[in-house]
Every structure is written in structure tokens, then in C-alpha cells.
Amino acid sequence: MINATNLTKKYNNNLVLNIPELKIPDGQSFGLVGNNGAGKTTFFNLILDLIRPTTGQINNKDIIVNKSEDWKSFTSSFIDESFLIGYLTPEEYFYFIGELRGQNKADIDTFLSQFEEIFNDEILGQKKYLRDLSKGNQKKTGLVAALIGNPEVIILDEPFANLDPTTQIKLKKLLKELADKKHVSLLISSHDLGHITEVTDRIVVLEKGNIVKDIVTSPETLKELEDFFTI
């Protein structure tokens, strides 16, 4: 369970995130929606202890994230391209992440074989460095790498952006399968209301750092969200 209490983040007295209380139970697939600057990435960065909260704390399975690093062994994430190592080939990158997560080369090869469809022969065996791949292929690499080593908490910031339609549909299927697993908590954010309502069980809407909606996803959710964002 991820539990945020009294969480705020200020930059120069500018309050960018203010979450008095938010609980994400184990196994839930959780969607975060909001316009630019709503605080989505800030929230994810706080969970990953990449930035420090101004007040409050986040517990990831009862571990206070900025006190201990033990949450790292079961948490994985892909926030943006700065999570990629440009001078490695995709294979080398997967092996690198794999080694950090206790997987050997053979494990990774087996793991990667299930993504052949998504990779579409453009990622593996290309003899190209990650920095020379297209944005979309970089993103695919980062997303797949975030799934290495059976993590129990997966955090993906805007996983659908920059992907081609085919991959978006495949990714949606993949994320739904992950969401169905009892022990995997999936945290994603998206600007695509359709995609996110399909994939997640619960959607939280952020506006200027505050939670303004917290809905259990149902067939009516998409309509509700569209109405909310139509001004």
C-alpha cells in the first residue's frame, strides 16, 4: 500500500502539491489525471524520493520512502527519457536494469521474448545506441525496462504519449493484464482520458496540486471526466 499523509511540496512559497491523505491499496491500478502543472509528475517524483516533500511523508508498504531505501527492490518506474542511458544499446540497457534487479542474462532474454510484438523489430538487434533511437522507440524501451524483475509497484508517467496507435493499443492490453494481477500496484498518469479509464480501477484528478476528484472507474467515468475538463 502506498500512503501519503499531509504531503505538500512548495517551490519558493509556491504550493505545487497538497495531498492531506491518499491511500493506494496493494494491487490497485491507479490513474492520475490533470492538466499541465497539476502536480502529477511531482507526486510520482515524491514517491520515488527524487525530490523531498516540504511537509508530510509517503509510505510505500510501510517504508517511509525518504528514510529507508528498501522500497527500491519492489518498485520500478519510467518517468521520462532521463531514465535511459543514451550510450547503451537497448539490449545492454535491459541487461543493466536486469542485473540491478537480480536477473541474469537468460532471465532477461526470456522476459524480452514476450514483447516481440511491441518491439516490432525496431529495438532489439539494431546495433544502435538508445540516444539514436526515435522518441517512440526510446519510450518503448523505458516502459519495458520498468517491468523487469516482477516489481510490485510500477509507476509510469504518461506511458501513452509519443507512442504510435498500434503500440498504444498493445500497451493498453499489457497494462490491463498487469492491473489484473493481485499483487501489482500500477500507478500511471495520462492526458488521454479514454486510455486511462480503460486501464485503471480508480482515477484521481489533480488540479493545481489538489485532489478534486477521486472516482472508482465505471462505464460513466469517461463522460464524467470529459465534462469536468470541458470548460
Add this chain to the structure above:
Amino acid sequence: MIKKFISLEWKQFFRSSYWQKSIALNIFLGLLALYFIAVFLMLGIAIYPLLKKSLPDKDPLVVVNSFLILYFLGDLLIRYFLQKLPTMQVNPLLVLPISKKKITNYILLKSIASFFNFLPLFVYLPFSIMLLINGYNTFSVIAWFISVYAISLSNNYLVFLINKNNKIFAIIAFLLISIYTMIYFDLFPVGIYVGKGLDFIVANPLFFIIPLLILMGLYYANYRLIYKNLYLDDILQKKKTTVNAANLSWTENFGDTAVFLKNDIRLIWRNKRSKMAFLMSFIMLPYGLIFFTNPTYQEKMPIIFVFVAIFTTGIFILNFGQFIPAWDSAYYKLLMSQNVRYRKYLESKWILMIAMTSVLFLLTIPYVYFGVDKLLLFSMSLIFNIGFTSLFVLYMGAYNRKRIYLDRSAFMNYQGTGAQQFLLAFGILLVPMLIFYVINKFFSFNIAIGTMMFIGVVGIIFKNYFMHKIEKTYIKNKHKTIHAFNQKN
């Protein structure tokens, strides 16, 4: 239109991170430029009277002309390594209603405004004035000046052709090597012929048109090349590199650290900047020859040998170590959110540093030719650098706050260098010299060596303790470092 371009350039220049470099660095670069200007200026003024005095029976202008070929070749070489291609942010301009002709001409003309094109003026102009003072024909001098400057500018455009086209590079390289061989073995006096050509222009001023035509020809060749390739996928595209995958399985011997070690080796080898830091370590190896062959140092300043020894064995620690952890700045967030033990990450860097220091030490062993005391000095430096310098640099890295762009050009690149780096470099080199100097002065050479080795050995014995402290410092500074590495100009 040109006015608009210039205003864009202006903004690009002044809003770039260039000005956010530390003041110390800007002053340093400014002084370097002033130094070169001063040297060239003095050369330009002094060369005439000097030649008059040393070769009284020869015409100084003829002598200068016969040597100019060497200057031109050197100039070409330096430009090849240092001068950047004249690119501007053309991508957004391509879709706007601006003719490609204008863009191309602008790019090419802009390239003239380079330090390398102003520098020769500081020789040519004073020398020309000296010629006029000494009663040379005015037209001849003007023709000479135009000719030599046209050749300098031709070098400017030649370098771009060389840089952009491998075939031309091969041809030019072949020509240069043959010219050099001919000059070196006196097979064919190229220098004399180039000199004679310039003498001819001095005698017949109207022929200054020939170098000008060469310049125009090269300009046109550049123009055609750029104009033809003014597409997103051609000239403006960064070169894509093919992978050089080496088998690094031997790193497995290092256990837990292997995963980082592999990465660090790839980091060094696959990025311009880090590769240069690595290769520079070997270039400095012969540095000691300058001092060891000169008996003056032996008698008067033996302390300089300490400097040489620490510097040649520790240069990799300086060049590579002082940018830890900034080498990984581009993906620091990844490392910080992964299941990573800081200790292993740091250990990998440490192993790299001591491995390179040991290799450099082995390569300095031939210096034993200059005396066993030299070997002793290098051994002392090895132990001192491993036990003290490497750990100290690692510790200082916890306060490193500047992002590094791995893919930017490596030569004379000071991006990511702050006052801290300069202080660090001075400290690492000067402090051991000072310690050595004091002990050597009041006790003896051997005690001084012994003390330095002792410091190194203490560092090695208590390495785990120090590593633990260093790791703690890194963890304490984690968020600040992430924040700093996120700042892209």
C-alpha cells in the same frame, strides 16, 4: 533578413549557458585568448627586425614567405581539431519563407567571425606595417597582405569541407602527409615554391587575384555542399554512431561491482568527452622528459619532480574523477530510483581510477633510466594517488552540482567545470608538493617519500571506513544533486 539572423545569433549567444560558466572559467579563457593575441602581436612586430639582424644578407619578406607554408599547415591542423562547424539553429528556419541561398550564405559568412580568423591578423598587420615603414612598395605589401589572409580564410573553408566529407579528408590528409614528407626529407622544396609564389605576387601585385580566386572557389564548394544538404536528414543531422560492442564479461571477476564497471567502461569509450579524458592520460606520459632531461631542475627544483610524478600517474583521477558523479548526470534519476547500493556505484568508479593509475604507473617505469630516485618518486605517487587522491576526489564528487553533456565535443570543452574543479586540481597537485617540500627541506628526501607513502597506505588500509563516510555524504546530498543535474541550462 540578415539583421534578423544576427539578432537570433545574438540571443543564442547571450542566452546560452556559456555565460553561466563560472567567472573563474571565463577569466581563464579570456586570459588564454589575450595570451595568444599578445604572442602573435609581438611576433608580427618583432619578426622583421629579428630577421634583419640574424640574416642580414637576405630579404626578410622572402624568408618569411618560405616559412609560411609551415604556418598554414599548422593552422589547418589546429583548426581541424578546434574550430567548430558554422551551424545555426536552421531547423526552424527551413519551413519559413527565407530562401535557402540566404541561409547558406549567412552560415558561411558567419564562420569568418571566428577567433581563428582574427588571430592571423595580429601577425599579418603589424608585419605589413613594418614592411611599409622599411620602404617596401605599398601595392606589393597590400597584395601580399590580401594573399596571405586569403589563404588563412581558405583554410577556414577547407576545414569545413574536410570535416563534412571523408573522401576530401582522405585526399587532404594524403596531400598533407606527402608535403610534410617532402619537406622533412628535402625531396622537393614545397616551402620554397609556396614562398616563390608569394615572392612573385610581391613582385607583380596584380596576381593577388590568384589566392582570392582560391578562396572564392572554396567558398563556392562549401556553398554547394551546404545548399544541397540543407535538409533535416542530411547535413544538420547529428552523425549516428554504429555500436562497438566489446565483450566485457571479464568484469564479472569484480562481483557486485561488475554491473557498474561494465557501464563505466562503455561510458568512457562511447562518449567523446569521457574518451578524451581517458586518452589525454596517455598523452601526458612523456611530460616528465621535459624536466628529467634538464639538469637545472635536478639541482635547483627537485620539487618539480614530485609534481611530474603525481601528475602523470594521477591525471586520470584528475580528468575523470573530478566529474564523478556528473558523468552519470543525464540518467542520475534512473540510478537513484533503481535498486542500487551507492557503495557499489562508488566502488566501481574507484576501481576504475586505481586501475588506470596503476597502468599509468607501469608505463612510467622506463623513467628509471633517469635514476632510481625517479622510480621511487613514481611508486610514491602511485600509492599516494590510490590511497589519498582517489578517495579525496570521490568525496568531493558528493558536492558536484554541474550536469555534463556527454555527447558534446570533447576538446577544450569546459562545460560542467566550475571553480570547484580548478580548486580541486590545484589542491590535489599542490598539497602533496607542499608536504613533500617541507619534509624534504627539514628532514630528508627518503623521509619525505616515506611520509607520502605512509599517507597512501593509511588510505588503502582504512579504505572501507572512508568509503562508508563518502557514501553517507552522497546519500545526504542526493536530492540536491538530482535537482542540479535536472537543470538543463
